[in-house]
Amino acid sequence: MSLFRLDASILPATSASHSLADLVEAEWTSSHPDSTVTRRDLSVDPVPATTWAAAVTAKFVSPEDRSDEQRRAQALASTFADEMLQADALLFAVPLYNYGVSQHFKTWFDLAYTEPRIDPQGTALRGKPATLVTVLGGNYSPGTPKEGWDHSTGWLRRVLEDVWGLDLRIVQRPFTLVGVNPALDAFTEVANELKQQAEESARTYGRELAATRQKRAA
Secondary structure: OEEEEEEOOOOHHHOHHHHHHHHHHHHHHHHOOOOEEEEEEOOOOOOOOHHHHHHHHHOOOOHHHOOHHHHHHHHHHHHHHHHHHOOOEEEEEOOEEOOEEOHHHHHHHHHHOOOHHHOOOOOOOOOOEEEEEEEOOOOOOOOOOOOOOOOOHHHHHHHHHHHOOOEEEEEEEOOOOOOOOHHHHHHHHHHHHHHHHHHHHHHHHHHHHHHHHHHHHO
16 A cells, blocks of 8 residues: 655645644544655756756657757656556645645656646546545635636646546645734634644545545445
């Protein structure tokens, strides 16, 4: 049994997404104590933005004429694919940054997307159980003043669930900047409730992640 975990927080030591992902992982390892967890932390080992272009342009050049940079880009894309394909379940921890998708995750996805085994024509990832943990500094839920400002979660769902076909569950925690930004102090009680709800969802989805894999293996 194996779990692949990807973290995209730029501040892993104090990351809310990292903490929630830890809860998911703890439930997984509780059910599968002998399993292997493969981790990729994009803050520690970021993917250079130029790598995606190198992998894309390599497809238009004969293998013998590809540059060293193009070969390295394709090899890294293959590594990304291997990490997901060899895992029994997937865990992604991706914060909302500046109302959009984390550039670390987007660069990782763009490069992985060049790999023929996991592009839209591929079916290797379809049905694989996965959990997405995402956190938001504010609250962009329906009825809030900034409703619709979260331009990350919807995109993440599209690429993970619809493009790659993962069996996806989402844990979301809003208001992580309450207690950090004094302008949000009035929302302390609400933020604490949302934090507790997110933590419970993380534990529940962690158990479901492990159970889904057990059903697939049966």
